[in-house]
Amino acid sequence: MPKDRSKEDFQFKILSIYTGAVLTNLIQIGYETGLFEEAAKGDFTVEELSTRLGLSKRYLQEWLNAMAAAEIFHYNSEAKTYSLPQNRASFLTGEKAKNLCPHSKMLNSFGKLLPKLIRCFKEGGGIPYSDFRPEFTDCMDDVWRRIFDELLNDGFIGAVEGLKNRLKKGINVLDIGCGTGHATNVLAKKYPNSLFKGYDIAKDAIEKAKIEAKEMNLSNSNFEVMDVSKLPSKPKFDLITAFDTIHDQAKPLDVLRNVKNALRNDGIFLMIEFKFSSDLKNNLNNPLSSLYYGISLMHCLPVSIAEGGPGLGAMWGIEKAKGMLLAAGFTNVKLLDSPRPQNCIFVCRK
Known part of the structure; x- marks a missing residue:
């Protein structure tokens, strides 16, 4: 009560x-x-x-x-x-990950679309992702850039035993929903023997990813505009990552099935999502819950619903996420803590 x-x-x-x-x-x-x-x-x-x-x-x-x-x-x-x-x-x-200022830009960017969100309440439907860009592209880059610089290699990649060694030896890596590609480029610089690819539906983000790769003199990272609900089963990848992106998809189950099919037999899928429960009662005492329910309402839901998607939202929760991974055909799904308290890491194998 x-x-x-x-x-x-x-x-x-x-x-x-x-x-x-x-x-x-x-x-x-x-x-x-x-x-x-x-x-x-x-x-x-x-x-x-x-x-x-x-x-x-x-x-x-x-x-x-x-x-x-x-x-x-x-x-x-x-x-x-x-x-x-x-x-x-x-x-x-x-430039550390704990600098919270970039979040102010992201939250304030939602304000201009409030009339459209009110319309969604009254009429249904959603708001196309294109309506949020280019401001949202820049905001998300700003929010995640410091996190990737400081925490990506040791905090996210390092959480999976043996993964750093595989990257050092050389593997094929794909990041879906890569945005401006900073995570891909950071890892490409760290692991020159591995080959990296980034896919995103936003052309403006992909262009920025390519520019950064060129500025960093990287020859082992490249980027393409791609709807990952149509991700082909070839080429095969040893590692596929998805940072805070699956819940926004119009066809999340199709995306996860495609990811499984694009993995080599010994491949790993890292899905980083928000660390909340699918049941509201388990989130009520979490001080971050109302913030992320709100962000979900203002961006994640309308973007998915605009494309005929289920509107999972950022708060779809660990239970639903694991259930969908299993439904997609992954047989080994392990949940790990991440270096950020609001995120968790799903380590998925065929």
Whole structure:
């Protein structure tokens, strides 16, 4: 049973939700103007920070006041200086995976499509993936780039015993739903004896993947626009990966069957998905549940449904995911923790 709340408590909860929505916009402003990076260098006045970044003093004043009121920044009322404590700055600055700023861009990007989502509530149907691009392509690249740089090899690949050694010796690897291809390119650079391929339905993402591969001087990675529901059974791959993509598919079961058929007999399929239950009651005490149900509603469901898909959503859950993998013909499905608390790794073999 839900906890009883007084009227005042519940009113404050709703206002806190609205506050969070506003602050999401302000975090994006801080991210894109370099405010967090500069603020992390030490105490400053409004005038000093305005001069250093060339930003409007009046707008900056209001932004800083909001940051201080939200207890993101510290304000010294006697010296009239602001500061961003280091233990907070680590979540708002730098190139590490724990920098949460890129998520603000992704969440704010959904706003422009809200009228179309409301229409879906009233009329059914979905929102084509093309309507989210190119902004969503860039947002997802920004969200995942640091994660792949820091955690991909040791955290995701390293979770599977012996996989690093196989990559060192040389195997054929495919990433489906590769987006801008950064995961593929990171691994291609790390394992020059292996051959890497990335497929995605988004042409703009594939073009960016190719550009990055060229900039990194990689000869062992290439990319193609591909609807993976039509993935052929040849060529065969030793490793196929899918990062946060199967739940968005219009034909997820077909995709998984195709993946199985495209694997060599000793091949491995790594499916990274969200670590939630298929049963709501098991998610109610997870502090991330409402966030990911919301993201699922605003993007994952309408993208799948627009193409006649089942609308699995990001929160389809471990139980449904494992059931679909077994239905696709995988006989050995193991669930592993990932380096991110909100994700898990399905290690699947024929």
